[in-house]
Amino acid sequence: MINFILYVSAALIWGSTWLGIKLQLTQVPPILSVGYRFCLASLILCVYCLLRNKRMIFSRRDQFFMAIQGFTLFGLGYCMSYLATSYLTSGLVAVVFSTIMMWNILNLKLFMGQPIAWRAFWGGILGLSGICIVFWHDLSALAATRSLIGLGMALIGAYLASVGNVVGARNAASGVPVTQANVYGMAYGGLLTLAIHFGGGGELVMDWSVGYLAPMLYLTIFGSVVAFGCYMLLIGRIGAEYAAYVTLLMPIIALLLSTIFEDFLWTSHAALGVVIVLVGNLFILTPAENIARAYRRVRPV
Numbered sequence: 001m002i003n004f005i006l007y008v009s010a011a012l013i014w015g016s017t018w019l020g021i022k023l024q025l026t027q028v029p030p031i032l033s034v035g036y037r038f039c040l041a042s043l044i045l046c047v048y049c050l051l052r053n054k055r056m057i058f059s060r061r062d063q064f065f066m067a068i069q070g071f072t073l074f075g076l077g078y079c080m081s082y083l084a085t086s087y088l089t090s091g092l093v094a095v096v097f098s099t100i101m102m103w104n105i106l107n108l109k110l111f112m113g114q115p116i117a118w119r120a121f122w123g124g125i126l127g128l129s130g131i132c133i134v135f136w137h138d139l140s141a142l143a144a145t146r147s148l149i150g151l152g153m154a155l156i157g158a159y160l161a162s163v164g165n166v167v168g169a170r171n172a173a174s175g176v177p178v179t180q181a182n183v184y185g186m187a188y189g190g191l192l193t194l195a196i197h198f199g200g201g202g203e204l205v206m207d208w209s210v211g212y213l214a215p216m217l218y219l220t221i222f223g224s225v226v227a228f229g230c231y232m233l234l235i236g237r238i239g240a241e242y243a244a245y246v247t248l249l250m251p252i253i254a255l256l257l258s259t260i261f262e263d264f265l266w267t268s269h270a271a272l273g274v275v276i277v278l279v280g281n282l283f284i285l286t287p288a289e290n291i292a293r294a295y296r297r298v299r300p301v
Helices: 002-023 030-051 060-085 090-097 100-112 118-134 136-141 146-173 178-199 210-238 246-261 268-285 288-298
Strands: none
Touching (some): 002 060, 002 090, 002 210, 002 246, 030 060, 030 178, 030 210, 060 090, 060 178, 090 118, 090 246, 100 146, 100 268, 118 136, 118 268, 136 146, 136 268, 178 210
Protein backbone atom coordinates (compact mmCIF):
# COMPACT_ATOMS: atom_id res chain seq x y z
CA MET A 1 0.00 0.00 0.00
CA ILE A 2 2.83 2.40 0.86
CA ASN A 3 4.52 1.70 -2.49
CA PHE A 4 1.25 2.44 -4.28
CA ILE A 5 0.85 5.76 -2.43
CA LEU A 6 4.42 6.79 -3.22
CA TYR A 7 4.03 5.78 -6.88
CA VAL A 8 0.72 7.60 -7.38
CA SER A 9 1.92 10.68 -5.48
CA ALA A 10 5.04 11.09 -7.60
CA ALA A 11 3.15 10.48 -10.86
CA LEU A 12 0.27 12.84 -10.02
CA ILE A 13 2.52 15.64 -8.79
CA TRP A 14 4.99 15.49 -11.66
CA GLY A 15 2.20 15.00 -14.18
CA SER A 16 0.43 18.13 -12.92
CA THR A 17 3.52 20.35 -12.80
CA TRP A 18 3.21 21.00 -16.55
CA LEU A 19 -0.13 22.71 -16.02
CA GLY A 20 1.44 24.61 -13.13
CA ILE A 21 4.06 25.93 -15.53
CA LYS A 22 1.30 27.11 -17.87
CA LEU A 23 -0.37 28.98 -15.01
CA GLN A 24 2.91 30.78 -14.26
CA LEU A 25 2.95 32.45 -17.67
CA THR A 26 1.74 35.82 -16.45
CA GLN A 27 3.54 39.17 -16.51
CA VAL A 28 6.61 37.54 -14.95
CA PRO A 29 9.05 36.49 -17.73
CA PRO A 30 9.36 32.68 -17.95
CA ILE A 31 13.12 32.69 -17.39
CA LEU A 32 12.71 34.76 -14.22
CA SER A 33 10.04 32.32 -13.00
CA VAL A 34 12.52 29.46 -13.43
CA GLY A 35 15.03 31.39 -11.32
CA TYR A 36 12.49 32.03 -8.57
CA ARG A 37 11.43 28.38 -8.53
CA PHE A 38 14.81 26.72 -8.25
CA CYS A 39 16.47 29.23 -5.97
CA LEU A 40 13.60 28.74 -3.51
CA ALA A 41 13.63 24.94 -3.95
CA SER A 42 17.39 24.88 -3.33
CA LEU A 43 16.95 26.92 -0.17
CA ILE A 44 14.28 24.54 1.16
CA LEU A 45 16.39 21.46 0.42
CA CYS A 46 19.45 23.14 1.95
CA VAL A 47 17.58 23.78 5.22
CA TYR A 48 16.45 20.15 5.22
CA CYS A 49 20.03 18.91 4.74
CA LEU A 50 21.36 21.16 7.49
CA LEU A 51 18.65 20.01 9.91
CA ARG A 52 19.51 16.39 9.12
CA ASN A 53 23.26 17.07 9.46
CA LYS A 54 23.96 15.89 5.93
CA ARG A 55 27.37 16.49 4.38
CA MET A 56 27.44 19.74 2.39
CA ILE A 57 31.16 20.17 1.65
CA PHE A 58 32.38 18.72 -1.65
CA SER A 59 35.51 18.99 -3.78
CA ARG A 60 35.94 21.60 -6.50
CA ARG A 61 35.67 18.85 -9.11
CA ASP A 62 32.34 17.70 -7.68
CA GLN A 63 31.15 21.30 -7.52
CA PHE A 64 32.06 21.73 -11.19
CA PHE A 65 29.97 18.75 -12.24
CA MET A 66 27.08 19.77 -9.99
CA ALA A 67 27.20 23.17 -11.70
CA ILE A 68 27.03 21.48 -15.12
CA GLN A 69 24.09 19.40 -13.93
CA GLY A 70 22.35 22.51 -12.63
CA PHE A 71 23.01 24.62 -15.72
CA THR A 72 21.64 21.98 -18.10
CA LEU A 73 18.84 20.30 -16.13
CA PHE A 74 17.47 22.94 -13.76
CA GLY A 75 18.58 26.00 -15.71
CA LEU A 76 18.52 25.87 -19.49
CA GLY A 77 16.39 22.73 -19.71
CA TYR A 78 13.57 24.24 -17.68
CA CYS A 79 13.90 27.60 -19.44
CA MET A 80 13.13 25.77 -22.67
CA SER A 81 10.18 23.94 -21.10
CA TYR A 82 8.66 27.20 -19.81
CA LEU A 83 9.17 28.92 -23.17
CA ALA A 84 7.76 25.94 -25.06
CA THR A 85 4.65 26.03 -22.87
CA SER A 86 3.95 29.54 -24.14
CA TYR A 87 3.59 28.04 -27.64
CA LEU A 88 1.99 24.65 -26.89
CA THR A 89 -0.49 23.21 -24.44
CA SER A 90 1.19 21.88 -21.32
CA GLY A 91 0.18 18.31 -22.16
CA LEU A 92 1.97 18.37 -25.52
CA VAL A 93 5.10 19.80 -23.90
CA ALA A 94 5.02 16.92 -21.42
CA VAL A 95 4.74 14.41 -24.27
CA VAL A 96 7.72 15.94 -26.10
CA PHE A 97 9.74 16.08 -22.88
CA SER A 98 9.13 12.36 -22.38
CA THR A 99 11.70 11.85 -25.17
CA ILE A 100 14.23 12.55 -22.41
CA MET A 101 14.38 8.77 -21.93
CA MET A 102 15.57 8.37 -25.51
CA TRP A 103 18.11 11.17 -25.14
CA ASN A 104 19.34 9.55 -21.90
CA ILE A 105 20.25 6.40 -23.82
CA LEU A 106 22.07 8.40 -26.50
CA ASN A 107 23.96 10.60 -24.05
CA LEU A 108 24.99 7.66 -21.88
CA LYS A 109 26.54 6.18 -25.02
CA LEU A 110 28.23 9.44 -26.07
CA PHE A 111 29.57 10.54 -22.68
CA MET A 112 29.91 7.32 -20.67
CA GLY A 113 30.36 4.65 -23.33
CA GLN A 114 27.31 2.68 -22.24
CA PRO A 115 26.13 0.32 -25.02
CA ILE A 116 22.73 0.95 -26.59
CA ALA A 117 20.32 -1.97 -26.13
CA TRP A 118 18.10 -2.91 -29.07
CA ARG A 119 14.95 -2.13 -27.09
CA ALA A 120 16.25 1.37 -26.36
CA PHE A 121 17.07 1.95 -30.04
CA TRP A 122 13.67 0.86 -31.30
CA GLY A 123 11.93 2.60 -28.42
CA GLY A 124 13.66 5.83 -29.43
CA ILE A 125 12.64 5.36 -33.07
CA LEU A 126 9.04 4.82 -31.98
CA GLY A 127 9.16 7.88 -29.75
CA LEU A 128 10.42 10.19 -32.49
CA SER A 129 7.92 8.71 -34.95
CA GLY A 130 5.11 9.43 -32.52
CA ILE A 131 6.25 13.04 -32.09
CA CYS A 132 6.29 13.46 -35.89
CA ILE A 133 2.74 12.09 -36.12
CA VAL A 134 1.49 14.43 -33.37
CA PHE A 135 2.93 17.43 -35.23
CA TRP A 136 2.36 16.03 -38.73
CA HIS A 137 0.17 18.89 -39.90
CA ASP A 138 2.78 21.50 -38.99
CA LEU A 139 5.72 19.45 -40.26
CA SER A 140 4.05 18.81 -43.61
CA ALA A 141 3.40 22.54 -44.04
CA LEU A 142 7.14 23.24 -43.67
CA ALA A 143 6.36 26.58 -42.05
CA ALA A 144 7.63 28.09 -38.79
CA THR A 145 4.29 27.88 -37.02
CA ARG A 146 3.90 28.42 -33.29
CA SER A 147 3.58 24.66 -32.85
CA LEU A 148 6.91 23.96 -34.54
CA ILE A 149 8.64 26.70 -32.55
CA GLY A 150 7.28 25.14 -29.36
CA LEU A 151 8.28 21.67 -30.55
CA GLY A 152 11.84 22.81 -31.22
CA MET A 153 12.14 24.45 -27.80
CA ALA A 154 10.72 21.39 -26.04
CA LEU A 155 13.11 19.02 -27.85
CA ILE A 156 16.09 21.23 -27.00
CA GLY A 157 14.92 21.39 -23.39
CA ALA A 158 14.51 17.60 -23.21
CA TYR A 159 18.01 17.08 -24.59
CA LEU A 160 19.58 19.56 -22.17
CA ALA A 161 17.71 17.94 -19.27
CA SER A 162 19.06 14.58 -20.42
CA VAL A 163 22.61 15.91 -20.34
CA GLY A 164 21.92 17.00 -16.77
CA ASN A 165 20.65 13.50 -15.95
CA VAL A 166 23.82 11.90 -17.32
CA VAL A 167 26.01 14.30 -15.33
CA GLY A 168 23.84 13.51 -12.31
CA ALA A 169 24.61 9.81 -12.84
CA ARG A 170 28.29 10.71 -12.82
CA ASN A 171 27.84 12.66 -9.58
CA ALA A 172 26.05 9.76 -7.90
CA ALA A 173 28.76 7.34 -9.03
CA SER A 174 31.37 9.68 -7.52
CA GLY A 175 29.69 9.51 -4.12
CA VAL A 176 27.71 12.76 -4.19
CA PRO A 177 24.31 12.07 -2.53
CA VAL A 178 21.39 12.90 -4.82
CA THR A 179 19.70 15.30 -2.37
CA GLN A 180 22.83 17.39 -1.88
CA ALA A 181 23.53 17.32 -5.60
CA ASN A 182 20.06 18.78 -6.13
CA VAL A 183 20.66 21.48 -3.52
CA TYR A 184 23.68 22.74 -5.43
CA GLY A 185 22.32 21.91 -8.88
CA MET A 186 19.09 23.83 -8.32
CA ALA A 187 21.06 26.76 -6.89
CA TYR A 188 23.43 26.85 -9.87
CA GLY A 189 20.54 26.49 -12.33
CA GLY A 190 18.44 29.12 -10.60
CA LEU A 191 21.32 31.60 -10.43
CA LEU A 192 22.13 31.01 -14.10
CA THR A 193 18.58 31.84 -15.16
CA LEU A 194 18.62 34.98 -13.01
CA ALA A 195 21.92 35.99 -14.63
CA ILE A 196 20.45 35.43 -18.09
CA HIS A 197 17.36 37.47 -17.25
CA PHE A 198 19.11 40.44 -15.67
CA GLY A 199 22.10 40.23 -18.03
CA GLY A 200 19.70 40.60 -20.96
CA GLY A 201 18.30 43.80 -19.52
CA GLY A 202 15.35 42.24 -17.69
CA GLU A 203 13.84 43.93 -14.69
CA LEU A 204 12.90 42.57 -11.29
CA VAL A 205 9.23 41.65 -11.68
CA MET A 206 6.91 39.83 -9.30
CA ASP A 207 3.27 38.83 -9.53
CA TRP A 208 1.83 38.81 -6.02
CA SER A 209 -1.52 37.39 -7.10
CA VAL A 210 -2.70 33.99 -5.88
CA GLY A 211 -2.91 32.90 -9.52
CA TYR A 212 0.88 33.15 -9.79
CA LEU A 213 2.12 32.46 -6.27
CA ALA A 214 0.06 29.29 -5.79
CA PRO A 215 1.48 27.53 -8.90
CA MET A 216 5.00 28.70 -8.01
CA LEU A 217 4.78 27.31 -4.48
CA TYR A 218 3.22 24.11 -5.80
CA LEU A 219 6.00 23.66 -8.35
CA THR A 220 8.66 24.50 -5.78
CA ILE A 221 7.46 22.52 -2.76
CA PHE A 222 5.56 19.65 -4.32
CA GLY A 223 7.13 19.42 -7.79
CA SER A 224 10.74 19.94 -6.73
CA VAL A 225 10.80 18.60 -3.15
CA VAL A 226 7.87 16.34 -2.21
CA ALA A 227 7.59 14.37 -5.47
CA PHE A 228 11.35 13.91 -5.56
CA GLY A 229 11.26 12.57 -1.99
CA CYS A 230 8.46 10.12 -2.88
CA TYR A 231 10.42 8.96 -5.92
CA MET A 232 13.63 8.41 -3.97
CA LEU A 233 11.73 6.43 -1.31
CA LEU A 234 10.16 4.37 -4.08
CA ILE A 235 13.59 3.62 -5.55
CA GLY A 236 14.73 2.42 -2.13
CA ARG A 237 11.70 0.14 -1.77
CA ILE A 238 11.25 -1.36 -5.25
CA GLY A 239 14.43 -0.39 -7.15
CA ALA A 240 15.16 2.26 -9.78
CA GLU A 241 14.18 -0.08 -12.63
CA TYR A 242 10.54 -0.27 -11.54
CA ALA A 243 10.30 3.20 -10.03
CA ALA A 244 11.16 4.66 -13.45
CA TYR A 245 7.70 3.67 -14.69
CA VAL A 246 6.47 6.80 -12.90
CA THR A 247 7.80 8.74 -15.89
CA LEU A 248 5.50 6.77 -18.19
CA LEU A 249 2.40 8.06 -16.40
CA MET A 250 3.47 11.72 -16.31
CA PRO A 251 2.56 12.65 -19.92
CA ILE A 252 -0.75 10.79 -19.61
CA ILE A 253 -1.73 12.81 -16.53
CA ALA A 254 -0.49 16.03 -18.15
CA LEU A 255 -2.61 15.37 -21.25
CA LEU A 256 -5.71 14.64 -19.18
CA LEU A 257 -5.29 17.91 -17.29
CA SER A 258 -4.58 19.75 -20.54
CA THR A 259 -7.79 18.35 -22.02
CA ILE A 260 -9.82 19.54 -19.02
CA PHE A 261 -8.25 22.95 -18.37
CA GLU A 262 -6.75 23.99 -21.71
CA ASP A 263 -9.31 22.53 -24.13
CA PHE A 264 -6.65 20.41 -25.80
CA LEU A 265 -8.15 19.14 -29.07
CA TRP A 266 -7.70 15.42 -29.65
CA THR A 267 -7.26 14.68 -33.34
CA SER A 268 -6.61 11.25 -34.86
CA HIS A 269 -2.97 12.26 -35.46
CA ALA A 270 -2.56 13.45 -31.89
CA ALA A 271 -4.08 10.31 -30.37
CA LEU A 272 -2.08 7.94 -32.57
CA GLY A 273 1.16 9.85 -32.02
CA VAL A 274 0.78 9.97 -28.25
CA VAL A 275 0.12 6.22 -28.11
CA ILE A 276 3.24 5.52 -30.20
CA VAL A 277 5.36 7.80 -27.98
CA LEU A 278 4.14 5.98 -24.86
CA VAL A 279 4.81 2.56 -26.43
CA GLY A 280 8.32 3.71 -27.32
CA ASN A 281 8.93 4.86 -23.77
CA LEU A 282 7.61 1.54 -22.49
CA PHE A 283 10.15 -0.27 -24.70
CA ILE A 284 12.97 1.83 -23.27
CA LEU A 285 11.91 1.31 -19.67
CA THR A 286 11.17 -2.41 -19.81
CA PRO A 287 14.17 -4.75 -19.33
CA ALA A 288 14.87 -7.05 -22.28
CA GLU A 289 14.23 -10.21 -20.26
CA ASN A 290 10.74 -8.96 -19.33
CA ILE A 291 9.94 -8.27 -22.98
CA ALA A 292 11.17 -11.73 -23.98
CA ARG A 293 9.12 -13.35 -21.19
CA ALA A 294 5.98 -11.51 -22.30
CA TYR A 295 6.59 -12.53 -25.93
CA ARG A 296 6.92 -16.20 -24.97
CA ARG A 297 3.58 -16.01 -23.18
CA VAL A 298 1.61 -14.54 -26.09
CA ARG A 299 3.27 -16.14 -29.14
CA PRO A 300 1.33 -18.94 -30.84
CA VAL A 301 2.53 -22.46 -30.11
